[in-house]
Amino acid sequence: MAADTRDRIVFSAMTLFATKGFASTSIADILAAANVNSGSLYHFFPGKQDVLVAVLEAYRDGIHPQLLDPAWKGVRDPIERVFALLRHYRRHLRTTECTYGCPIGSIALELHEPDPAVRQLLSANFKGWIDAIEQCLLDAGDRLPADLDRRALATLALSTMEGGVMLSRTDRTLTGFDDAVRMFRDYVSRLEESVTPPRRARRARVARA
Amino acid sequence: MAADTRDRIVFSAMTLFATKGFASTSIADILAAANVNSGSLYHFFPGKQDVLVAVLEAYRDGIHPQLLDPAWKGVRDPIERVFALLRHYRRHLRTTECTYGCPIGSIALELHEPDPAVRQLLSANFKGWIDAIEQCLLDAGDRLPADLDRRALATLALSTMEGGVMLSRTDRTLTGFDDAVRMFRDYVSRLEESVTPPRRARRARVARA
DNA sequence: CTGCGAGTTGATTGAACATTCAACTCACTG
DNA sequence: CAGTGAGTTGAATGTTCAATCAACTCGCAG
16 A cells, blocks of 8 residues: 555646646645545655655656657657657647646746756756657767757757647647647758758658748 | 836736746735735736736737847847847846746746636737747748748747757756757758858858767 | 554644725815 | 825735644554
8 A cells, every 4th residue: 555655646746737737736636636645645755845856756767668668659760759759749739639738848937946856857857858869869870960969959859849839738729839840840851851962852841831 | 106006016026927937926925026015906906817917918018129129139130130039038047047038938838727818918929929030030031941931930949949948947057048049040051051052151050069 | 462663544733825805095176 | 175086005804725743554573
């Protein structure tokens, strides 16, 4: 029962924080969702903040099984994996009517003076994401220019996603997300083409009006 | 005194919401900052939410005098204006130790179930930003490919900024923002070069490792 | 079978907070 | 100068919420 209770708390908090945000989620909400009494929660966690820490640790440690493996199912091409991941977020937006986007991003902007532990974990989560995409871009080898800063490109991928999610959640339309991703894809295509001189078009051009 | 009091409330709330977020700013905070009593605030605003509405209206109506005019001071070139605006946000990050980024973005991600008036105003604020950048890109005329979707590129500019701000605020470092913007700039350079066949390099290349 | 303690229960506490309100000020009008 | 009402005052109200705590359960070690 012990580990089970703790897990239920973390899982419920994960869902609630993603849905309602951290501040707007009350301990009572978590208790109800996890079917737990307040004393049990405070047996495992000194306070609400520490629940958040556990949630962020779970995201950080679960990036492969929870995020990347599903997003990359059946996709082997390293560059396609970048866009498969973006498609994964698009699916989330679509199935939640543009309500639920990136839980880490929401929390990152919601907390204005986060305590160090929380900030570091947010940082670690972003780092994990960027690391994974950077690895894809490194795996793409000479399909991309040799002198390309692949970590910076991975950072732009994250920005594209987070910015697109922000826009789409606000407009309740996918167009903001789609526009941003389409242009990012055009950029990557151009990078690819710049290394393979354009014999014919290597891939259907996507980003034009 | 009447309009003055209202303005002081809106101005104080604007600062506080940007600094501490909406939920974490109490009415008492606003009252203290504006030097006003609660009754006065509730004389002008039915509730806290309506203060937020007034703040978002102020941002929307102030985009030119408050944001674009300062950012574009001395910059006439339409494409350079895009990057001048991004530099403006960078300056904000730098002067606040990567604490204060884009107030609209913070609020947009903080509120998970915003009431319609608030959501529409957030949308209008993003739209104003994208409109302004789209106009720059239209003003760039044939320096960019004729078939380029300039609104989509403006959307990517916004995403780059918002995503970069999110990263930099989290890491308390400018590198995330800088990396994202540097790659975006490389993309725009390549778009320019694709229309002017590369006689020599038109502008010093920037984005390589 | 005893005793320990990890885990659980849920009522209680106290603080923070948005909002209300009745009384007050005072510039302006008729 | 009496009357009106927009604007102001700040104490009071009621609610929400994180956190506490003393009492309880129960598996297990000795």
